[in-house]
Structures are given as C-alpha cells and as structure tokens.
Amino acid sequence: MSESxxxxxxxxxxxxxxxxxELLLQHPGLAGxxxxxxxxASEPARFPEIDPWYEWMMDxxxxxxxxxxxxxxxxxxxxDNWRAAYEAIRETSPLFRGRTSRLLDKTxxxxxxxxxxxxxxxxxxxxxxxxxxxxxxxxxxxxRTTFADFEERRRHYHQSWREAxxxxxxxxxxxxxxxxxxxxxxxxxxxxRFIGLESPAAFARMAxxxxxxxxxxxxxxxxxxxxxxxxxxxxxxxxxSGFSRQA
Numbered sequence: 001m002s003e004s005x006x007x008x009x010x011x012x013x014x015x016x017x018x019x020x021x022e023l024l025l026q027h028p029g030l031a032g033x034x035x036x037x038x039x040x041a042s043e044p045a046r047f048p049e050i051d052p053w054y055e056w057m058m059d060x061x062x063x064x065x066x067x068x069x070x071x072x073x074x075x076x077x078x079x080d081n082w083r084a085a086y087e088a089i090r091e092t093s094p095l096f097r098g099r100t101s102r103l104l105d106k107t108x109x110x111x112x113x114x115x116x117x118x119x120x121x122x123x124x125x126x127x128x129x130x131x132x133x134x135x136x137x138x139x140x141x142x143x144r145t146t147f148a149d150f151e152e153r154r155r156h157y158h159q160s161w162r163e164a165x166x167x168x169x170x171x172x173x174x175x176x177x178x179x180x181x182x183x184x185x186x187x188x189x190x191x192x193r194f195i196g197l198e199s200p201a202a203f204a205r206m207a208x209x210x211x212x213x214x215x216x217x218x219x220x221x222x223x224x225x226x227x228x229x230x231x232x233x234x235x236x237x238x239x240x241s242g243f244s245r246q247a
Contacts, residue, residue, distance in 0.1 A: 004122045004123065005122060010128075014140035014144070015132045016177040027200055030195075032095065036057075037053025037107045039082065040109060042120075044077050057093075058073055089103060111157055115160065133240060134154060139218070139220065147229060155237065173191065181211050182211060184210050185203050
C-alpha cells in the first residue's frame with residue numbers, strides 16, 4: 001500500500017475508537033488530535049460547515065485537540081484536494097512541529113458513510129475499523145439510547161462496512177475490540193504492519209490493565225430480554241452476537 005499522509009481510525013460510536021487511537025498515537029510516526037472529521041465534507045472549502053469538527057481543529061492542544069491558529073485554518077480549507085488539506089494540517093498544527101509524523105484521523109462518524117469517506121481519502125490511505133460484538137456494543141449503548149436506535153445504527157454500520165469492502169477492501173483492516181483487549185501486543189503488531197510502521201515494544205505493561213477493564217465491563221449482567229434482542233439482530237445480520245462467549 002503506497003504511503004498516505006493520513007491514517008484513518010473509525011468504527012461505530014462507543015466501539016473502542018478512542019482506545020485504539022490512543023494506543024497507536026504512542027508511536028512516534030503518528031500524531032493527531034481529538035477527531036479530524038475532514039472527510040465528512042464534500043471538499044476542503046466546505047469543511048467550515050462541519051461542526052463541531054471544524055471548531056475542534058482550532059481548539060487547544062492542551063485540551064487534546066489540534067491547535068491550529070484561527071489565522072491559519074484557511075490554509076486547510078483552501079487546499080486543492082484532501083491530500084493537500086491534510087498536509088496543511090501537518091504544517092499548521094503544533095502537534096507536528098519538528099516532526100515528520102503521519103496524521104491519525106480518528107473519527108467514528110466516518111463509519112456511517114465509509115465508502116464515501118474512502119473515495120475522498122488520499123490514495124493509499126489505510127483505514128482501521130474497530131468493531132465490538134453486538135452484545136458488548138449494546139452494553140456501551142444501553143445507558144445512552146434506546147434499543148431501536150442502537151439496532152438502526154448497527155444495521156447501518158453493517159451495510160456501510162459491506163459496501164466499503166466491495167470498493168476498497170484492501171485499504172481496510174478490521175480490528176475486533178475483544179481480540180485487541182485480550183491480545184494487545186499481537187493486534188497492535190498487526191495494525192502497525194498494515195499501516196507500514198514497526199510496532200514499538202512498549203505495550204506489554206499496558207496489556208493487563210486493558211484486559212482487566214474489558215473483563216470488568218463484560219461482567220456486568222444484562223437482562224435476558226435484551227440478550228435475546230441482541231441475538232436476533234446478530235442472527236439477522238449473520239454475525240456473531242458475542243453472547244456465547246459470555247455465557
């Protein structure tokens with residue numbers, strides 16, 4: 001895969017995109033702030049319409065964002081294409097000062113329109129899509145929304161993923177959240193290999209805490225009615241619900 005100035009991380013909300021991005025950003029060859037969102041716009045000139053991502057580009061690095069001065073954001077929006085727009089971010093964001101790192105654009109909202117996003121991305125852009133089993137994902141959603149909303153989002157995600165596989169499957173790498181938590185070093189080595197970077201040997205000390213948090217979250221009981229609904233959804237989509245591994 002030819003090198004692109006950007007690496008994309010996406011996945012349905014609450015599926016582990018933040019964890020994956022934080023782990024990848026420990027590599028000196030990658031840098032990025034809280035969600036990029038550029039490719040939600042049809043062209044760089046329309047990026048100011050994409051809120052809150054446009055504002056996040058100018059929010060401070062200290063708060064976890066990109067820190068591009070308001071006086072320089074026009075360089076991103078006036079770029080002729082998306083490759084040039086990402087290069088403008090690297091030239092104007094303090095995150096890249098004195099560094100030649102590639103830009104990590106973690107944006108969960110990309111998953112809803114993944115084929116369109118990948119068509120806009122610079123040629124050769126690798127995209128890591130993290131995915132939870134339906135039952136683990138419902139654990140993350142159930143305090144935030146209704147099951148009907150969760151079900152609709154999960155169906156839409158599934159369709160978007162399948163369409164993207166058909167058009168740009170060689171640029172996509174699926175990372176399963178469960179596997180990442182249980183085999184942190186192995187999954188990150190696979191991810192870095194896909195990106196084209198050597199995996200740093202600094203994750204062994206983190207493996208236990210990531211696995212413990214995962215086991216704690218999945219130990220929380222769910223009502224049988226909810227488990228049954230999740231299983232019906234998974235059966236309809238012909239995917240593993242994740243329930244059998246938690247029984």
